[in-house]
Amino acid sequence: MIWISVFFSALLIIQFGVLWILVKKNWKNHSKAKAGEFPMVSVLVAARNEEENLPGLLKSLSELDYPLEKLEILFADDQSEDQTPDLIQIWAEGYPNRKLISILPDQTKLFHPNGKANALAILAKQAKGELFFFTDADCQVPRAWIKEAVSCFEKGLGILIGITQVRSKGLFSRMQELDWWNTLGMVKVVTDLGYATTGLGNNMIISREAYEKSGGFEGLPFSLTEDLEISRSVRKAGYRLVHQVNPQLLVITKAEANWKDLLRQRKRWMNGVMSLSPGWKILLGIQFLFFPAVGYILVKHLFLGLGVWLLKIIFQGVFLSQIASRAGQKLKLISLSVFDFYQILAISLTILYYFWPVQTQWKARNYP
Numbered sequence: 001m002i003w004i005s006v007f008f009s010a011l012l013i014i015q016f017g018v019l020w021i022l023v024k025k026n027w028k029n030h031s032k033a034k035a036g037e038f039p040m041v042s043v044l045v046a047a048r049n050e051e052e053n054l055p056g057l058l059k060s061l062s063e064l065d066y067p068l069e070k071l072e073i074l075f076a077d078d079q080s081e082d083q084t085p086d087l088i089q090i091w092a093e094g095y096p097n098r099k100l101i102s103i104l105p106d107q108t109k110l111f112h113p114n115g116k117a118n119a120l121a122i123l124a125k126q127a128k129g130e131l132f133f134f135t136d137a138d139c140q141v142p143r144a145w146i147k148e149a150v151s152c153f154e155k156g157l158g159i160l161i162g163i164t165q166v167r168s169k170g171l172f173s174r175m176q177e178l179d180w181w182n183t184l185g186m187v188k189v190v191t192d193l194g195y196a197t198t199g200l201g202n203n204m205i206i207s208r209e210a211y212e213k214s215g216g217f218e219g220l221p222f223s224l225t226e227d228l229e230i231s232r233s234v235r236k237a238g239y240r241l242v243h244q245v246n247p248q249l250l251v252i253t254k255a256e257a258n259w260k261d262l263l264r265q266r267k268r269w270m271n272g273v274m275s276l277s278p279g280w281k282i283l284l285g286i287q288f289l290f291f292p293a294v295g296y297i298l299v300k301h302l303f304l305g306l307g308v309w310l311l312k313i314i315f316q317g318v319f320l321s322q323i324a325s326r327a328g329q330k331l332k333l334i335s336l337s338v339f340d341f342y343q344i345l346a347i348s349l350t351i352l353y354y355f356w357p358v359q360t361q362w363k364a365r366n367y368p
Contacts, residue, residue: 002300005293009308012290015283016315019189023322028192030152030160030244038070041146042129046119048078048363050137051087053254058091060140065147072097072128076119078363079103084137101126111218115365116201117226121217132211134227136202139164140252148248149205158210158239159231161187162203162249163327173255174335175342176262178320181331184245185323186283191243196235196277199227203251206230210239224360224367225272247328259349266350268360268367288351291344313340 043061047054061073075092077085077100085100092098103119111121124132131153135141142148145162152160163184166177187197204227214237220229231241256262273284290312298305317336324331359366 002297005296006304006308009290009293009297009312012286013308013312013315015286016312016319019186020315020319020322022189022192023185023319023326026189026192027326028242029246030242031148031246032151032154037150038067039130039150040070040072040128041066041131041133041150042123042127043071043073043133043135043146044076044120044123044127045074045135045137046076046078046116046123047080047084047088047137048115048119049080049082049084051080051083053138054084054087056140057135057137058087060142062091063143064141064145065143068097071146072099074123074127075100076123077102078115078119079105079108081364099126112220112226113222114224114226114367115363117217117220117223120226124211124216127208130208132206132208134201134204134206135251136253138254139202141203142248142250144248145251148244148246152242152244153205153207156240157242158207158214158234158237159199159241160205161191161198161200161241161243162205162251163188163243163245164200164203164251164253165324165327165329166255167252168255171335171338172258174332175339175346176255178331178335178339179343179346181320181323182316185319188243188245188323190280190283191241195279197231197241197243198225198272199231199241201227202253203249206234207239210234210237213237214239223271223275224268224362225275228272228275245323245326250327250329262346263349263353264361266346267353268362270350270354271360287343288347291340291347309340313337316340 075088085102088100092100101123103122110118112118133146149160164180166173166180168174168177191197214233217226217230220226220233223229235241256265294305294309297308321331359368
């Protein structure tokens with residue numbers, strides 16, 4: 001039993017070592033620096049009860065470095081019960097390229113039972129751009145977001161995903177930030193190898209051609225992870241997906257405020273995880289199995305267990321630091337050293353909550 005535990009522990013250490021090597025040796029930069037080429041683009045945002053988060057996004061959208069005559073920004077207010085539509089309407093006044101579209105009660109499931117997917121489908125019907133830029137109301141986009149993404153597009157490319165960082169103001173949010181670096185780091189490595197990964201709903205760009213030929217959001221099966229499903233649909237239509245990680249495509253998102261909100265988010269994400277390929281499930285499963293394996297080693301051989309765990313923390317920290325640095329960010333050593341304790345709790349609670357017989361709550365709506 002001890003050697004089985006050592007084997008599973010070693011697998012994860014090797015996994016992080018391989019990931020780090022691939023970051024160093026197989027990193028893909030997709031920017032082509034097409035200076036002066038400015039296609040028409042559309043920014044599409046679905047918002048529901050986001051009055052607390054909207055000011056940051058609206059400010060960042062106002063500061064985008066892109067010709068105004070080539071840019072339109074469309075918001076869908078999905079029946080908000082707060083001041084969300086008022087904030088957007090005030091922000092849009094006097095700007096012909098900014099528009100608020102209100103989703104009426106009889107349009108709630110017009111194109112898709114997922115509220116966000118439905119709202120985005122409605123927006124896409126009115127969008128004029130050659131490229132559709134997607135982000136969330138609780139995000140802030142970088143000034144060069146559009147120019148950098150435009151420079152990456154070429155024939156045959158259907159989806160470009162950027163990188164997202166959780167805004168960290170305390171220990172709980174810093175742990176979520178590391179969790180995102182870990183997940184998106186693996187997505188970047190696997191995508192650069194040419195394998196199927198996922199979309200990223202708060203930082204994703206889809207060409208109009210790929211969107212329309214894939215059937216758009218209205219053509220997707222029911223799912224609470226519409227970004228994953230749209231990426232699958234676009235790939236099936238014959239288009240490529242690439243991942244660009246640099247400061248120009250770094251979107252900032254808010255952390256979940258407490259464990260209750262985090263588990264609701266993770267329960268929704270788990271619906272997507274369970275539909276992933278066997279390869280992805282193995283990759284993620286090894287990360288989970290490490291903790292019971294190293295726990296058993298600690299009980300049987302304390303110093304061996306501590307040594308194995310320390311190696312894992314070192315290899316993991318190097319990988320996460322490399323991914324963050326590619327996006328122009330630095331990670332603190334103290335955060336990296338305690339990240340595993342957060343992971344033990346987060347992974348365990350997520351699995352328990354996923355199988356707990358309650359509906360998934362998202363944006364004040366319940367889903368089966």
